[in-house]
Amino acid sequence: xxxxxxxxxxxxxxxxxxxxxxxxxVRLVEREHARIxxxxxxxxxxxxxxxRDREKDRGDVDRSLITTTAVDVIDAGCDxxxxxxxxxxxxxxYVRRAINNGSHVVTxxxxxxxxxxxxxxxxxxxxxxxxxFEASVCGGxxxxxxxxxxxxxxxxxxxxxxxxxxxNYVLSRMEDGLPFADAVKLAQEHGFAEAHxxxxxxGEDAAQKLEILTSLGFDSEVxxxxxxxxEWIDVDDVARARRRGNVFRQVAEARRxxxxxxxxxxxxxxxxxxxxxxxxxxNNGVVFRGNAVGEVMLTGRGAGSLPTAAAVxxxxxxxxxx
Amino acid sequence: xxxxxxxxxxxxxxxxxxxxxxxxxVRLVEREHARIxxxxxxxxxxxxxxxRDREKDRGDVDRSLITTTAVDVIDAGCDxxxxxxxxxxxxxxYVRRAINNGSHVVTxxxxxxxxxxxxxxxxxxxxxxxxxFEASVCGGxxxxxxxxxxxxxxxxxxxxxxxxxxxNYVLSRMEDGLPFADAVKLAQEHGFAEAHxxxxxxGEDAAQKLEILTSLGFDSEVxxxxxxxxEWIDVDDVARARRRGNVFRQVAEARRxxxxxxxxxxxxxxxxxxxxxxxxxxNNGVVFRGNAVGEVMLTGRGAGSLPTAAAVxxxxxxxxxx
Numbered sequence: 001x002x003x004x005x006x007x008x009x010x011x012x013x014x015x016x017x018x019x020x021x022x023x024x025x026v027r028l029v030e031r032e033h034a035r036i037x038x039x040x041x042x043x044x045x046x047x048x049x050x051x052r053d054r055e056k057d058r059g060d061v062d063r064s065l066i067t068t069t070a071v072d073v074i075d076a077g078c079d080x081x082x083x084x085x086x087x088x089x090x091x092x093x094y095v096r097r098a099i100n101n102g103s104h105v106v107t108x109x110x111x112x113x114x115x116x117x118x119x120x121x122x123x124x125x126x127x128x129x130x131x132x133f134e135a136s137v138c139g140g141x142x143x144x145x146x147x148x149x150x151x152x153x154x155x156x157x158x159x160x161x162x163x164x165x166x167x168n169y170v171l172s173r174m175e176d177g178l179p180f181a182d183a184v185k186l187a188q189e190h191g192f193a194e195a196h197x198x199x200x201x202x203g204e205d206a207a208q209k210l211e212i213l214t215s216l217g218f219d220s221e222v223x224x225x226x227x228x229x230x231e232w233i234d235v236d237d238v239a240r241a242r243r244r245g246n247v248f249r250q251v252a253e254a255r256r257x258x259x260x261x262x263x264x265x266x267x268x269x270x271x272x273x274x275x276x277x278x279x280x281x282x283n284n285g286v287v288f289r290g291n292a293v294g295e296v297m298l299t300g301r302g303a304g305s306l307p308t309a310a311a312v313x314x315x316x317x318x319x320x321x322x
Numbered sequence: 323x324x325x326x327x328x329x330x331x332x333x334x335x336x337x338x339x340x341x342x343x344x345x346x347x348v349r350l351v352e353r354e355h356a357r358i359x360x361x362x363x364x365x366x367x368x369x370x371x372x373x374r375d376r377e378k379d380r381g382d383v384d385r386s387l388i389t390t391t392a393v394d395v396i397d398a399g400c401d402x403x404x405x406x407x408x409x410x411x412x413x414x415x416y417v418r419r420a421i422n423n424g425s426h427v428v429t430x431x432x433x434x435x436x437x438x439x440x441x442x443x444x445x446x447x448x449x450x451x452x453x454x455f456e457a458s459v460c461g462g463x464x465x466x467x468x469x470x471x472x473x474x475x476x477x478x479x480x481x482x483x484x485x486x487x488x489x490n491y492v493l494s495r496m497e498d499g500l501p502f503a504d505a506v507k508l509a510q511e512h513g514f515a516e517a518h519x520x521x522x523x524x525g526e527d528a529a530q531k532l533e534i535l536t537s538l539g540f541d542s543e544v545x546x547x548x549x550x551x552x553e554w555i556d557v558d559d560v561a562r563a564r565r566r567g568n569v570f571r572q573v574a575e576a577r578r579x580x581x582x583x584x585x586x587x588x589x590x591x592x593x594x595x596x597x598x599x600x601x602x603x604x605n606n607g608v609v610f611r612g613n614a615v616g617e618v619m620l621t622g623r624g625a626g627s628l629p630t631a632a633a634v635x636x637x638x639x640x641x642x643x644x
Contacts, residue, residue, distance in 0.1 A: 028614055032476070149464065149471075150464025153633070153635025293623065293632045295623075296622035299597075307614060310615045
């Protein structure tokens with residue numbers, strides 16, 4: 001009852017990267033595009049795709065769209081450039097070029113936003129384009145939108161979250177009695193951890209996501225940043241905590257302090273009744289504490305091909321519907 | 323880093339109703355308006371307020387804005403009319419008039435939307451105005467935005483929620499051993515239940531909210547509707563469930579069935595590990611199950627003066643920023 005549109009508009013998408021999330025995005029658009037056209041009046045057309053290796057098998061993907069030349073994709077005159085190559089250097093150059101071309105940008109790249117977000121958002125503003133980044137934090141869980149829009153009327157007091165699924169999966173397996181190294185190996189076998197999961201286990205991945213949420217939710221500067229990993233936790237520590245009725249979680253927290261905002265990422269022992277104790281396995285969860293609304297919590301799958309692709313697509317739809 | 327604006331815009335608000343939520347809205351705007359102006363570039367000006375009783379003490383509210391004549395407020399040429407009088411008949415007439423005047427509307431009125439939503443949204447569309455209704459479901463928890471925007475790229479499979487804080491508070495107190503009637507009385511004493519809480523306890527309030535979410539999340543028609551209250555539950559039932567490791571919750575659910583969507587509201591026994599079992603007291607919680615994203619859950623305070631006012635204000639800000 002709540003969607004209205006007069007005539008179908010088309011949004012042309014240039015896709016950079018056809019890996020886990022990029023491949024999921026193509027599949028999701030194929031599956032959902034008729035529904036989105038009929039319900040929202042928006043036709044999503046993927047017009048060009050950048051890949052690294054042209055010879056690799058790409059399943060059903062239309063090969064005529066694929067190229068290994070970035071500028072061909074970025075300069076194809078699309079309405080929106082979806083950046084899913086990851087990393088900071090190439091991705092940053094691609095995004096800057098897209099913005100200068102007057103294309104909107106959608107990205108899942110938290111490292112890029114943490115490193116150069118302010119500059120990119122200034123450039124986007126100067127060029128009258130938007131940057132969508134729902135997928136950069138907590139995958140398919142719409143925490144960016146909840147913070148930017150849903151809580152826009154309230155003053156934020158704190159953000160407390162489990163922002164890294166790998167660490168949470170490892171700690172969950174240690175609750176089952178698995179030693180740290182075995183739990184990490186299992187996470188890798190199940191695709192929840194990279195071959196080199198240092199960024200995840202050290203807390204740096206969670207810290208990057210926390211920085212993005214902090215820049216959205218607080219108007220003051222970050223005055224302290226303390227990031228610790230979970231590698232020091234022993235399976236015996238986890239068992240002892242369990243006997244006290246507690247669980248370990250890698251908790252990322254931003255809170256107001258004198259002069260600004262303090263960020264911490266650290267493994268913490270939480271009572272079972274704590275809202276974040278119920279976030280298990282590879283899931284993510286965030287508690288926003290607002291002055292008026294009290295605690296609002298969002299949980300769900302924080303990573304994975306299709307959940308992250310769904311967040312990317314939600315940004316494309318929002319840009320296309322504006 | 324993520325907000326950009328060139329010059330402050332002003333949005334003029336006509337407020338209908340100065341009760342629990344309306345009073346909270348005025349207080350919240352007073353508290354937050356400098357932050358919203360500096361951060362978003364939006365000056366929120368409450369230009370006229372409709373009350374029923376002009377003689378009542380209104381605290382700090384500027385008495386020159388107050389009137390008992392609805393048309394004076396609705397026709398004051400404001401950008402947005404915020405409808406917080408409740409009920410269906412007067413509220414419906416006010417909203418229709420505002421839409422015909424070309425004003426946007428923000429409302430917390432779930433009964434109005436459940437009764438005449440389709441007609442109102444058609445009228446809004448024809449007049450090129452928006453209706454914001456985040457506050458109509460789950461108070462300060464941004465479930466409407468999560469569903470409309472965050473999950474727009476995904477096909478929804480089911481919505482499962484605790485949508486009525488009164489029933490949940492009563493069931494939570496029965497877990498503590500209180501008989502039904504005493505639990506209802508306590509809810510009334512704490513302001514979580516009306517003097518006549520039939521709409522809450524019968525499941526009808528939850529059903530209205532579920533209908534709003536269903537119309538947003540599904541493109542098919544509702545083919546069955548089954549609504550049951552919690553009055554049949556005895557404190558002994560709750561204790562027996564507890565011994566089985568379960569809790570009772572009033573669960574509202576919309577799911578795809580052959581030919582459309584089936585709605586049910588019923589008290590259900592849930593295992594303690596169920597995500598909705600952790601939603602206690604007057605809180606609300608909703609689990610959206612999407613084909614791509616899996617389960618996304620949002621929880622928080624589903625009612626109350628300031629949380630609901632914060633949701634209203636978030637809609638006003640979104641309309642003002644568009």
